[in-house]
Amino acid sequence: MTEPDPANGTRLVVSPGKIVLGKGAVDSVGEYADLYGSTALVIATPEIFDIHGDRLLETLEGAGVEPVTYTDVDPDPTVANIEDGYDLWESEDCDVIVTLGGGSSIDAGKGVGVLATNDGEIREFGVDEAGYEGVPNPTPPLIAVNTTTGTGSEATRTIVVTDQETTTKFIVVSQNVVPDVAIEDPELVRTLPPSHTAFTGIDALTHAVEAFVSVKSYSVPDDFARNAIRRIADSFVASWEDGDDLEARTEMLIAQLQAGQAFTNSSVALVHGMARPLGAQLHLPHGLANAILLPYVMEFSADAAPEKYAEVARLFGVADEETPDSVAADRASDAVLELCEEVSLTSYLEQFGDIPSREEYLEVVPKMARDAIDSGSPANNPREPSPEELEELFVTVYDDALAPDSPRRS
Ligand SMILES: [Fe+2]
Incomplete structure (x- = not known):
């Protein structure tokens, strides 16, 4: 997709498809996941999964959606995190991505989505190589369960990835990676120190x-x-x-x-x-x-x-x-x-x-x-x-x- 040209007076406004807001919003994740299929790839950092993982699995299982978990995301998600998540996506034949956490988990989930429907390594989609809007195909449904009050990654078309080999970061920017559902539940940020x-x-x-x-x-x-x-x-x-x-x-x-x-x-x-x-x-x-x-x-x-x-x-x-x-x-x-x-x-x-x-x-x-x-x-x-x-x-x-x-x- 090319971006509309502001010089011609056209603009592209991106936004998550749906925003579920308020106490208990997390309990609706199962119902939303069920709309998209029967197997959900849950992506989280270990710390956040320890705190909120059970509640998330409960809502998924309650709705008849089988969770497959990848809970090894690093604080600054890496190329390896995205590849490992993608391997599970493929081997377990998943239908929907559910991220649990802030920017780290959401960006890892977006990255897995890119690999799921596009050919190539995640590095090839960086803006320095592919330019802006460099992800050609729509990514699978993504439900972002947010647990911080800062990054706003559940609303954005950006993925920040750490290349662990060069210890540098690169970004992927595409309207195709904006999450479909953003879950904003104040109970999940209560424990934020x-x-x-x-x-x-x-x-x-x-x-x-x-x-x-x-x-x-x-x-x-x-x-x-x-x-x-x-x-x-x-x-x-x-x-x-x-x-x-x-x-x-x-x-x-x-x-x-x-x-x-x-x-x-x-x-x-x-x-x-x-x-x-x-x-x-x-x-x-x-x-x-x-x-x-x-x-x-x-x-x-x-x-x-x-x-x-x-x-x-x-x-x-x-x-x-x-x-x-x-x-x-x-x-x-x-x-x-x-x-x-x-x-x-x-x-x-x-x-x-x-x-x-x-x-x-x-x-x-x-x-x-x-x-x-x-x-x-x-x-x-x-x-x-x-x-x-x-x-x-x-x-x-x-x-x-x-x-x-x-x-x-x-
Ligand atoms: Fe920032």
Whole structure:
């Protein structure tokens, strides 16, 4: 499929086919799977399967659907994970894929789907080899049972895969991999610890803000982004303070879904471009890397799209209609900094990061800046940084937020 050409006024808006939302939504998985056949390939990480696997198997078996389980997905799903899942899909003659988990499980499931109906190795479908929309055939039905409040992968046409041989990541992007059913059940995110609630929530905020300010933004994803930002401003801190607050958890589930809908139809931008190399060098989880970078990139970019950043500030309640855009825009990054402070974001660096000395960090800055530019994401940013500006941004982030004695950590 070719993508409609915005220059001709046509747009492609992708979305999961159905969204089942609310407490107990997971119990409908069996019924949905039964619509598609009699054998379901269940794909999960071992940790998540331990927590929620029994409940998922119960709904499938209750509906007369035989589950076949593949529960060895790595936190960053690999080519091998996708091949192993596909072997089971073939040998057990499965009809439908059911993923249990966040982005890792969903992306592994999408990858198995690609191999199930298309010839070739998963690497050949990467955008660097096949381009965007490089998956020619529709993939089998996929039901994504989401267990995080961040990635929004159940709403997207992207697969992020780790090539374990080269330890690099590649992405596959196609409307053919968007899940058919997204299950958003707040009971499944209740056990998400405060740390992961914090970083996945700010990852979702990053998706929404980046989609909203992207040079590829337009009306439809803009509205998804606005709704996502408003919900995050209202409910994120409550969901972090009390994981059992199912109302706040539900709002965050909707927010991260809408943020996924926003960026998959617009794009991500500079934060994601910088977060990938920063995360790889410092061993930071994706959401934490984004969260650390977001306020600095917003501050750097605000003057290039003041009306958009001003709206972000208004959604956060730190500016109103009377506030001139130029003034409001500068407050958006402050609002995000404050939000990070409220969920003790930098306190998680100790446990989840590997922060080098300033000298060691400065040595890898040029490479991180090059990798960021090569990802293509900075070109979507309203202000595209020069290589020197990117390096400066990386240094600012270290001095202000990453160094053990930095203002935000001490
Ligand atoms: Fe992300």
